[in-house]
Amino acid sequence: MPEKKTITSNHYNVAQLRVETWNNLKNRSTKLQTSTRGSTEEKEVKKEVREILKELESIECYFAFPGVSRLRALNEMLDRKEHAAISHRIADITKHLVSGKYRNTSDFYEEDEQGVDLSENMESADGVRKNYFEVLFVEDISQQEEHKLRRDLKDLQVSGEQFYYGIVVQRSFEDALIALRFNPNIQAVVIRYAPPYRSKKISPLIKPFIQNILKMDYSATPQAELGPVLGPLVKKFRPELDTYYVTDTSLANLKDSTLKSFRRIFYRAEDLQELHLTILRGISERYETPFFSALKEYSKKPTGIFHAMPISRGNSVFKSRWINDFGSFYGRNMFLAETSSTTGGLDSLLQPTGSLKKAQKMASNAYGSQHTFFVTNGTSTANKIVVQALVKPGDVILIDRDCHKSHHYGLVLAGAYPVYLDSYPIEKYSMYGAVPLEQIKEKLLQLKKAGRLDLVKMLLLTNCTFDGLVYNVERVMQEILAIKPDMIFLWDEAWFAFAGFTYNYKQRTGMFVAKKLCDKYKSDSYREEYEAHIKNLKKDEVSKLPNPDEVRIRVYSTQSTHKTLSSFRQGSMIHIWDEDFRRKSENTFMEAYMTHTSTSPNYQMLASLDVGRRQVQFEGYELVEKSVELAMVLRAKINDHPKLNKYFDVLTISDFIPEAYRESGLSEYYNKKNGWNSMDNAWENDEFVLDPTKITLHIGNTGVDGDTFKNKYLMDKFNIQINKTSRNTVLFMTNIGTTRGSVTYLTNALLKIADELDREFSSLSEKESKIRQERIQSLTKDYPPLPDFSYFHHSFQAVPGVPGGNIREAFFLAYNEENYEYIAIKDCLPVMKNDRTLVASTFIIPYPPGFPVLVPGQVVSEEIIQFLTALDVSEIHGYRADLGLRIFKEGVLNRQKTATSMGAMSGNTKKLIK
Template sequence: MDSVSDYYSATQLRSDRWSALREVTGSLAKNPSGKGSAKDRAETQKLFEALALIEPYWAFPGMSAFDHMRRQFEHNNFDNLAFSVQRVTRALTTGAYRRRHIPLENDSIDKDEHDDEALLSPEARALTKPYFEVLIVDNVNEQQERWLRSNVTGMRRLEDPFTYEAVVVPSLEDALIAVLFNHNIQAIVVRPGLVLKSKLDNEILQSFLNRAGGSEAIATMKPENYGPELCRLIAQVRPELDAYLVTERSVEDVAGLDLGICRRVFYNQEDFMELHLNILRGVGARNKTPFFTALVNYSKQPTGVFHAMPISRGKSITRSHWIQDMGAFYGPNIFLAETSATSGGLDSLLEPHGPIKEAQELASRAFGSKQTFFATNGTSTCNKIVVQALVQPGDIVLVDRDCHKSHHYGMVLAGAEVVYLDSYPLNEYSMYGAVPLREIKHQLLALKAAGKLDRVRMLLLTNCTFDGLVYNVERVMEECLAIKPDLIFLWDEAWFAFARFNPTYRQRTAMRTANNLRKRLRTDEHRSAYEAQQETLADATDEELLDVRLIAPPNARVRVYATQSTHKTLTSLRQGSMIHVNDQDFKGEVEQSFHEAYMTHTSTSPNYQIIASLDVGRRQVELEGFEFVQRQIEAAMSMRRAISLHPLLKKYFKVLTAGDMIPAQHRQSGVTSYFDNEQGWTDMWDCWQQDDFVLDATRVTLAVGGTGWDGDTFKNDVLMDKYGIQINKTSRNTVLFMTNIGTTRSSVAYLIEVLVEIAKELDDLLDDASKMERLSFDRRVQNLTEKYPPLPDFSRFHDAFRPDNVTPEGDIRTAYYLSYDVSNCDYLELEGSLKAALDAGEEVVSASFIIPYPPGFPILVPGQVISKEILEFMLALDVNEIHGYRADLGLRVFTPEALAALPKRKVIKTAAE
């Protein structure tokens, strides 16, 4: 039996333990006294002991049935035991327990035993009642537990929209473990009889407690506060759940407490029907999809279409003799739900007042924002909307240089003065990391010294990056607000929408941090800490400020925006995205300009199917996001472990760890890898709480230089063409595998099989290779793993596009539009005229965005001086796709005459002057 350290999660451990129990009890039933029976008995005993720590937190099969199976084992009733275990395991695997009662007796008949939920048609699955579990927290004996369970579940009626089963645990610790472990739990009933400590104790359960605030914090609670404190603690780790508090305390006492996710308080009564109705109402509130429901209802209405869109109601297809295949492929509903009308129960995305407005409000609740806006043309447009709404010409914006190109174009449209921030380089893998906080503070302090802090408007960062690097969002925001108290933050969370629904990941999301920061800034403790630090730093130099963790002033304004590609990491049709707002000044300062920017970039004919998918995707993550994201992380962790342990794969591949991708000075926890071959899994919680940067475990970056193939070739010629495995991103010697909420363990297993097959083929190839062929292979590997071009930093804007030489901001808009006149531009060949000009000491200025894929970010922007380092990097690139560069002509640059003809920019006086 594998050890606990071989598993990242208890969910995966439970699944494998039941499968192992099925195998060993089946063996015992076939040969109860044979040669291997003693070993099988010992293995069965260990499995029962392991499962005994897990099963109390699940409704199925339930502790009563589990204990019965243990007694069958103790009494050598192996036939009945094997039958019961087989039924349980199959029901857990297929999800059958969610749809019907599963009989475990050997002589029972289950007509639907072989039905797999995944094999049912979508129509059949849609007709079944959704299933969930209710956690009851009360320290009761076995007889009282049966009474509780029967009273709660006995209230269920045929007309109920959902069905549920109850799980009873005795203590606050058990309740926290249950909600972190059992993804089926949707509601918690906290009764006055709960106690503090769990009777169970093992390393997995302890690690789960740490994620809920730790045992030390729990141990200091007063007994009379156990119920309210439990509601508050659950709100920290699974805020989407509903809690119901049954208390014997007075209404005045309870009203003054922080009750977290508590929806209603019941005062010392046993009104189980009222509790039942509240539980259904709470889950129903999350299950509600106002726009999707409106669209479904619209599709069923008989209508006469006298507006644009011949495809509406499918008329132009059903009457056609030539495009019937399109109708057959998509089915009728998508066309029945297609319209350009905003009446008949539908709504306008540009001026929502009905179901779209309600759907956006529900999304705001789910993602923790103050306002949420839907977008049907991708996060690229969301980024431009936010920038246009907040930035005016002449405002200074600090921008992550290797962020998505939409931000750079947004700076052009807004007319911002851009200060580009350099990320730390990962030269060995031809990729950039993220922007160190020290670099951000350095630029802010320099702008402050130059008297320009009043013009600094926004900090724009990507979180998480394409390669999975995640900022310490709260520290970045607080230290920046300490220098610029009204700074606006735009966090590009295009790849991070899923993070809201995992307790570890959530703490580094923009909306969660904004809400926490708003609360903390108002506390007396924070005010005292700020005042004390101000006294200490009264005469501090800028260099000293760079080394101190700064505290934001209590009057700082929390102004945070996040853009998310829902379609990238959650369930949505392509280009479905959201803008989340948590801006204290939105209503008074931004609302009108935001509305104008939204109108500017949003189509007057948005795709209703995309809007409906955003609505349904929100419903999904509120009800099962915790489960899906957990399984996503499990899949990625399994991939890491399998590759790290396989002796053949280690010859040619390497999974990049946090230690490979994050310099030591940014990893305060000291964690270098989430999996160690000797010690097993490392709990990510500590590093996600402490470190400047952490690595998103759902992204597995694989170094492939040892195969002799560059990343692009490995992606296209090997993975895609030969094995049908699709990936997005590569670097010169890496490929990135991104798991998502749809990734299965079977998908991971297939990938491992493919990698093993590739490694075996390489072994065979090298075994048969001639001396020259082997030398060629070794040279290719050396070129990819040892001879790598250094990544260039942002050089600078040409003086023609800078207000002064004091601070580095540049006018990207003027440079961009200057290139529209072809007479202002020329083309220089990389290895010819451009190299000669740089060797001669001439200043050559880019007239275009130059974006190589990979890595996919601009290495040159309009108005940027081309350095020798940038030229060397471009010459070393072995990619076929470079946006903005024409191989037949060369690099587009400004002529000296065009630069000289520009009017002299007005120099802004500094405070010192």
């Protein structure tokens, strides 16, 4: 059924509503200041100001700044007709709120104190930069008790401390969850006793933004249990937060689940100072960056360099007459921190025992893994490490054919047999979607029928894809584990490192689902569910639930931290949740890690991974939410603007995902008529969803292909960089570094391009116009079919007639130049029509997006030739236009066929003997 519309048409989220409301208040207060006293205009504007203040109170009650007390103070100023003062005050608050500068000054801390100057006090007296956060207290207390709590906690805060905080008090279970949803400044939660469940202050203004909270129903839970219930819920939505519980329940009567849910439990009789110090300690521990701090300290030490790296300390740079400009560009700190030393507080990446080991452990906690490893040469290497660590020659891997080239090369190195899975095609836009679950299960059942299920080791999928398609990770893992309970999953999350820091995204990540399923399958409730499911299965029906006595959770995620979070280029991570890691995989993983990891890793990159972890733990939630908001704003702007939508069309959910894979019925995030649609239901249930931060612009109506549009218009004219194009699309992405200014700049650039296209079209002659229309027709109507994976030539099939190919054998067979020849692309089809089977001897990889159209040993199909002919990207790895396709010679294939048959016979004979 179609999903109900739950978001207002004017604002995507409450952050956007909040900022725009304050800006509106600022404008109306300025108008009030200039209005003639006693005039009708003054009365009307004053009424508007008061109404806006009332609206804001329903939002600001969930924030420490500006907070409800300031709004009440503004109302009092309005009563006193202090129009100039209130206008100045509102402008000051709005400036600090929009810029976030209030988080760098403690001068405003006491929010019910009037007349405080919000000066930009960025540092404390001793020069330490201040870091502001907010603490959520959940307790049904009176205003007087709340005021005392604020005063007592303020008295405990020392002015010279690096961290200081504001207080947000919520008096109900629902209000606490709303505060967590709205307020990214909250870094700690203190649940004092048991709050009542229902909120008494939810206004119609905020209801559209809290539908997922209102759908919850813990109203039947006894109030005494609501505090312990709230603790795990906080961790579910904001796992990075520290949670504390204040109670009078004796230790003997506290449940184990309650003890494990909170960082610490306090009793009311205890001194408030202990709670205050514990809160600061929790923040301080997360703030720590072990390796970055060690590197900074090392850079300050006077040293004598008698080891490798003349560049260390900048000695070979700053004293040079010829490259000192290099030093000036990067600055001295970069060179002071350059070293090959693993002492003095530093550490070895290959065998960490100190600061790097601790940094990786902290990253593991942040990303929700059991183990995390830093990788300094990109996710391409991370992928090869995982594949080599977990599969051996002869193992079978189910792999998305459209995955990154590094996986295919990893299979060559490992000697595993790939069973390629085809994504559904999106032919209109010359791109591929994702692999349907039914196809994966079909291949797996084929292998089971052929007696090769025991050889299947891994399922490898890209999540999310370059174009933003995201799998239902939980459903995929559960239904595959029902067929093969020990399957290893490798989720290539190169473009999804940010996803673990906001709830909708997080529930479709490998690490989150691994932990969820691990807990689920060990529960008594799941065993009952499984037994009922098995009992009700029809004859020959395949179970969709794994056997709890057999299932093992073994999940690996590779992430390009540098692509979507803060890290230097090539900074990546491998995250592991593997119940059998120590017993089965740790040794082979470390061998693979040693194989591919440099003994001279870049320390600056490692430090950036360490610091990037700190950032996402403190502000990941806010930054990711903001990047989604900006993506939605850009989508709406292009969709609504008549000049822009004349030439450009933002592709949306229904363009990328067939209806059969959208159970929610959600087809678009936004349209001009109805505004915003909630994505919550779709992200929870649909087989595939679309990451809104990947904004694909269809440009067919410009008459310009994607590669030309990227270079001639975006890059040459506006210095706008993008990663990917297709025949008729270009891909934009928002991330945690995207600003409102950059979105505005892009919008302005598109408007100027539209103006230029208008001028071009109007100046065309009749003949030129006809040519342009034919080009538009080609880009919007006449699109080449996208080829599926054809098949491995029988010379390279692992077992005749069964999915799986010997890609390694084909790859190394081409090391002998006598075994292949080149055939011009234009001659391929005529040669194929003469009954010759063409077999690729190398990878053919258009870049972007970077996945192979052909792999060694694969038969070249007519569709593949047509696709290669229609390609408009200039970079195709493995293909030389001057020579053509590199194809195995026929005689080589005949010899290979004989050798393969003998090998298969020998293997069968051995099996019979055994």
